Amino acid sequence: MATRIVQMALNQQQLELIDRTVASGVAADRAALVRHALRRYAARHLPPQDTNVRPDASARPNVAVG
Amino acid sequence: MAREVLHDFVLEPGTGKALEVRKGQIIRLEQIEGGQCLDFNCFNLHDYKEYFHTGRTRTLHGLHPTAGDFLWSAPPRERAMMFIAADTANANDVMFPRCSANLYESLYGFCTHTNCQDIQAEAQREYGLTPDDVHDSFNLFMCTGVDDKARPYITRQASKAGDYVDLLALMDVLAVPNICGADIMRTSNFSLKPARISILQATEEDLAAVPALPSWRTQRTVADFRQKQIRVERELSRDTSYVADFANAPIQTSLLDVPLDEEEQALFDRLKRSELYDGDGAALRDILFSWWEEEHLAR
Ligand SMILES: [Zn+2]
Numbered sequence: 001m002a003t004r005i006v007q008m009a010l011n012q013q014q015l016e017l018i019d020r021t022v023a024s025g026v027a028a029d030r031a032a033l034v035r036h037a038l039r040r041y042a043a044r045h046l047p048p049q050d051t052n053v054r055p056d057a058s059a060r061p062n063v064a065v066g
Numbered sequence: 067m068a069r070e071v072l073h074d075f076v077l078e079p080g081t082g083k084a085l086e087v088r089k090g091q092i093i094r095l096e097q098i099e100g101g102q103c104l105d106f107n108c109f110n111l112h113d114y115k116e117y118f119h120t121g122r123t124r125t126l127h128g129l130h131p132t133a134g135d136f137l138w139s140a141p142p143r144e145r146a147m148m149f150i151a152a153d154t155a156n157a158n159d160v161m162f163p164r165c166s167a168n169l170y171e172s173l174y175g176f177c178t179h180t181n182c183q184d185i186q187a188e189a190q191r192e193y194g195l196t197p198d199d200v201h202d203s204f205n206l207f208m209c210t211g212v213d214d215k216a217r218p219y220i221t222r223q224a225s226k227a228g229d230y231v232d233l234l235a236l237m238d239v240l241a242v243p244n245i246c247g248a249d250i251m252r253t254s255n256f257s258l259k260p261a262r263i264s265i266l267q268a269t270e271e272d273l274a275a276v277p278a279l280p281s282w283r284t285q286r287t288v289a290d291f292r293q294k295q296i297r298v299e300r301e302l303s304r305d306t307s308y309v310a311d312f313a314n315a316p317i318q319t320s321l322l323d324v325p326l327d328e329e330e331q332a333l334f335d336r337l338k339r340s341e342l343y344d345g346d347g348a349a350l351r352d353i354l355f356s357w358w359e360e361e362h363l364a365r
Contacts, residue, residue: 002327002328002331003325003326003327004325004326004331005323005324005325005326006323006324006326006334006346006347006350007321007322007323007324007346007347008321008322008324008347008348008350008351008354009319009320009321009347009348009351010319010320010321010322010351011317011318011319011320012314012317012318012320013314013317014351014355015320015322017358018354021358030322030324031322031323031324031325033354034322034324034350034354035324035326035330037353037354037357037358038326038330038333038334038337038350038353038354038357039330039333040357040361041337041353041356041357041360042333042336042337044360045337046333046336046337
């Protein structure tokens, strides 16, 4: 699997919001939350095209196997 | 259930009146002939530095607040001061500032002309407030909009005799309605007319119809202020013992590594706003917080 690392600059307030959201149970950690957000946002905003990603894909375990 | 009438009078053209409206009372502003704009200001009766704020009201309720909306105070207070309990004309504005003497001089050449700033100032002088204490008003019976070049405009209005707006006080306020002074503009269809003002005791049903609002720690009071004392000198001078104390400053940035698999990379590459951001990190941050907004801020 060709993983790409994206490095995000976040300040302490942004991290506070991320950590509160993680604590609500949406995702396991900060990076997982970002991936969850990316998938959900894509499901809502990208026209259905060459991808068969479902909106809840990241909510299910071990789905994203590259 | 009938409301008890506590006060009832005719507000004449060219005038305004400062009125104490206690929590649980309603001020009714009513058309007599129709077609008359009224400006309305209000202050917390027990702390005049808390006053109605068009900006917050506009942000929450749009350009034309009506029945069911609230009149909010300015930051850092940000409390609901009054509730719009009724509105039969549905033509109110929180976009335009109060009209002023300079408007009538600069555009029309008047040395002296009725205007909301000066009428408000004269009315509230009864309570010791200065002309600088007048704030932008809730404009009742005022037809406004925004044109296709994003410029605000005022047009004629269609309010009729008997149309009214009821404002229910959620705190003790000094309410200051005035007859808008614009007789040479469309605002009040090119004339000045009286309006009827009543103060009514709200009934149990009236009070029950006000939606419950949460209270927030950030609705600050003077007790929260580091500087509590209101200045009396006009000259500003530096406090040599001042030490800055901004919340959360310094802002500190750290880096978060987010591994994306191939599928996520493909989604990211289609979503990212390359026209705004040079780097992938900023583009991914945009997606994260855009998602968060959609998820948590119902509009
Ligand atoms: Zn005016």
